[in-house]
Amino acid sequence: MYKVTLFYFCFFTSSMFSPFCYSADISLLADGSFTGEIELIGDNQLGGLGGEIVSKALKAKNITFDLEWRPWARAYKEALDNKNKKTFIIPLTRIVERENLFVWCSKIYDAHTVFISMKGAAKVNTFKEAQNLRIGVIAGSSYLAILKRPENGLLEDNIETVAFDSRNFSKLIGKRIDAWFTLDIVGITTIKNSIDGKILTEKSFQIGKAIAKQEKYIGTTIDTPKELINKVHDAIESFKKTSEYTKIISRIPN
Known part of the structure; x- marks a missing residue:
């Protein structure tokens, strides 16, 4: 990575x-x-x-x-x-x-957006389950716009933005955020390309259900x-x- x-x-x-x-x-x-x-x-x-x-x-x-x-x-x-x-x-x-x-x-x-969390933490399948969690997302993205919609009930103070989505992966494994909100293919590919097979494997991560369709x-x-x-x-x-x-x-x- x-x-x-x-x-x-x-x-x-x-x-x-x-x-x-x-x-x-x-x-x-x-x-x-x-x-x-x-x-x-x-x-x-x-x-x-x-x-x-x-x-x-x-x-x-x-x-x-x-x-x-x-x-x-x-x-x-x-x-x-x-x-x-x-x-x-x-x-x-x-x-x-x-x-x-x-x-x-x-x-x-x-494609679809998903919440990704580490194994041992809560698996996040809905916006309701994401409430009160620290969420990492890329700045200026549609994902951020979705998180900020009032009907989803997330506190803006709990949403952390970065310039590059790869930084959210680093923050997630470093436990600086509780969940990473991203596109399914981006998150899954990043995990596969970044794991070392020893300390981190694909089973180290939890991918929630599809949240929002992305056209x-x-x-x-x-x-x-x-x-x-x-x-x-x-x-x-x-x-x-x-x-x-x-x-x-x-x-x-x-």
């Missing part, structure tokens, strides 16, 4: 000072810390479930893209600003709080020309009809 974190910071630092490549058809913002969902492979290369779908879909239709890696909160802000009028962001969860802020170009896949999209804003939005939409929708897409989404946890 430390190697992944170090690589992310090195990659982010180098990309932070490089401007968008205006020769590319679109600029694509992503947070490379979403393990299993969006991952860093190399220069202008996307891995992870969502990253593979989008990059392969765009390449199949000869849509060039320039990748810009950002912590999620910053990626979200820059996507809203859309200064070059061709900025897209992945994977963007469609929730009511964001509905009128973005153009929902195309759905990529569905993952590639999104942009109304400042992006409609023709470009349609072009990206058609690329994603065409790829979703392929056997390769079916194989990729089979990795989503049941």
Whole structure:
């Protein structure tokens, strides 16, 4: 996990000072810390479930893209600003709080949020069971927006945010939080990649029941020309009809 974190910071630092490549058809913002969902492979290369779908879909239709890696909160802000009028962001969860802020170009896949706790602690299956617990969540995320909804009854003082979701894993095993609220594929992949098989195993963790459905999209804003939005939409929708897409989404946890 430390190697992944170090690589992310090195990659982010180098990309932070490089401007968008205006020769590319679109600029694509992503947070490379979403393990299993969006991952860093190399220069202008996307891995992870969502990253593979989008990059392969765009390449199949000869849509060039320039990748810009950002912590999620910053990626979200820059996507809203859309200064070059061709900025897209992945994977963007469609929730009511964001509905009128973005153009929902195309759905990529569905996943779910879960509470993850350590074995020996209480297993968290509902928001009610999460009340009075210290909850770790990524800043600026749809997960945070869900936790803050009044009907879920969680105290804001009990919600702790971090810039990178991998830090929540560290806080959880260090017992600095009681539960980690994240996407199923992110949490499960992080655990599998980080355990050493001796002190920590998969059985060291408890994954609660699915809490909220997460509809993952590639999104942009109304400042992006409609023709470009349609072009990206058609690329994603065409790829979703392929056997390769079916194989990729089979990795989503049941």
